[in-house]
Amino acid sequence: xxxxxxxxxxxxxxxxxxxxxxxxxxxxxxxxxxxxxxxxxxxxxxxxxxxxxxxxxxxxxxxxxxxxxxxxxxxxxxxxxxxxxxxxxxxxxxxxxxxxxxxxxxxxxxxxxxxxxxxxxxxxxxxxxxxxxxxxxxxxxxxxxxxxxxxxxxxxxxxxxxxxxxxxxxxxxxxxxxxxxxxxxxxxxxxxxxxxxxxxxxxxxxxxxxxxxxxxxxxxxxxxxx
Ligand code: GLN
Numbered sequence: 001x002x003x004x005x006x007x008x009x010x011x012x013x014x015x016x017x018x019x020x021x022x023x024x025x026x027x028x029x030x031x032x033x034x035x036x037x038x039x040x041x042x043x044x045x046x047x048x049x050x051x052x053x054x055x056x057x058x059x060x061x062x063x064x065x066x067x068x069x070x071x072x073x074x075x076x077x078x079x080x081x082x083x084x085x086x087x088x089x090x091x092x093x094x095x096x097x098x099x100x101x102x103x104x105x106x107x108x109x110x111x112x113x114x115x116x117x118x119x120x121x122x123x124x125x126x127x128x129x130x131x132x133x134x135x136x137x138x139x140x141x142x143x144x145x146x147x148x149x150x151x152x153x154x155x156x157x158x159x160x161x162x163x164x165x166x167x168x169x170x171x172x173x174x175x176x177x178x179x180x181x182x183x184x185x186x187x188x189x190x191x192x193x194x195x196x197x198x199x200x201x202x203x204x205x206x207x208x209x210x211x212x213x214x215x216x217x218x219x220x221x222x223x224x225x226x
Contacts (some may be wrong), residue, residue, distance in 0.1 A: 016054035016203040019044040021079075023069040025061015025094060031167045031187035039203060047078035055088040055201035058095030060146065060184050063118065066094060068104035076107070083111040088177040090197040096180040097149050110173045113159060120150035132183070134164035134172050137192050143183035145172060151182060174200070 019035050020027045022043035030040045034057070044050060048084050058066070058079075070076040083099075089111065091099035100116035101108050108116075121128070124147055131140035143166065147195045153160045164172040171191070173180045177200060185193035198204055 004176070013101075014095070015040050015124065017042050017052065017199065018203070019049060019053040019068070021054040021056065021058045021070075021075075021095070023075075024065045026092075026184065026186055027057075027059045027061075030057045030059050030092075030194075033186045033191060034198070037191050037194050039198055042201055046071070046089040047074050049077055050082050050087070053082075053087060055090065055197065056082070056201050057155075057197070058089060058091040058098055059186070060093030060095060063094035063097040064106045066098065076109070080109045080111065083109060083178070086177060088179075088197070088201045090179040090181070090200075092181045092184055093146065093148055093184070096151065096182055099178060099180055100151065109224070112178045112180060113154065114170075114173065114175070114180070115152040116180075117150045117152065119147050121145065121148050123147065130166060132164050132166060132171060136163060136196055141185070141190055141192060142188050144187045145171075145183050148182045151180060 016039075019040045019042045020030045022045055027043065031043070034041050034166070035129070042049060042053065044056065050056070062148055067076065068078065089099060091097075097116045097118055098106065098109050099112050100114045101110050102116055102118070104118065126145045127148070129142060130146045132143040134141050153170055153173065155161060159175050161173055161174045162170045162172075171182045179197050179200060181193060195204070
């Protein structure tokens with residue numbers, strides 16, 4: 001059996017913990033990015049793993065597979081409840097699909113009032129990367145889009161703050177304690193989006209840049225051939 005406890009979870013018991021949904025997809029790289037920010041992390045694989053978290057990342061991957069696995073272990077309902085109870089959640093790509101609304105599969109958590117259209121740029125071969133101008137940052141962020149969704153925010157919605165666009169579509173959006181990205185910040189060495197999420201979680205104080213930025217993520221990329 002694989003433990004839900006990450007390398008840092010047994011340390012510094014008084015410090016906040018950020019969960020990463022670890023059913024499928026690019027969760028190891030999110031864990032690496034968060035830990036490079038100095039955050040303590042926990043893999044989330046069952047409802048009890050949500051207890052006491054200060055935030056949660058739902059990674060990119062395959063949203064229908066994640067939905068399926070989450071439904072089977074009772075986690076889907078628990079994720080919805082945790083979000084409605086105020087847990088900050090950052091959804092990247094498939095994670096953003098699950099956080100929003102939509103008429104097609106997968107079933108959505110509907111925590112954020114936006115439609116998220118799956119595979120809206122086309123097939124795997126239509127994946128691309130692009131420098132993005134994101135409102136919170138003063139220099140471009142390299143966005144990696146892999147079979148990415150498109151977010152359709154309702155016009156004039158006061159709840160949604162669009163923090164960046166590509167071709168007129170929101171690519172980074174905040175709605176209260178929820179953050180949605182249609183690109184993959186964990187695939188770059190740039191930690192600014194993860195740090196932004198940690199700020200939303202109120203855990204900035206524990207963040208420290210490591211001496212060798214990116215090493216953990218690069219090793220994981222090599223190991224997993226991502
Ligand atoms: N296309 C995937 C889905 O619909 C999402 C892709 C991704 O997370 N990079 O679930």
